Amino acid sequence: MATLLLSVMGAVSEFERSLIGERQREGVALAKQKGLYKGRKKSLNENRYGNCRSGLR
Numbered sequence: 001m002a003t004l005l006l007s008v009m010g011a012v013s014e015f016e017r018s019l020i021g022e023r024q025r026e027g028v029a030l031a032k033q034k035g036l037y038k039g040r041k042k043s044l045n046e047n048r049y050g051n052c053r054s055g056l057r
Contacts, residue, residue: 031037044052 028037
């Protein structure tokens with residue numbers, strides 16, 4: 001009985017996770033249509049990138 005319960009709980013959890021992903025993709029698509037979504041900002045600018053490259057040599 002415990003195995004069945006765990007299997008059902010796992011299936012519900014997986015379904016809920018897929019719904020969250022769908023809502024997130026819909027929200028991003030809507031924001032892109034409005035011109036509000038520009039993606040993730042770059043963590044390294046040209047100056048910091050150069051500093052990292054010179055530190056590796």
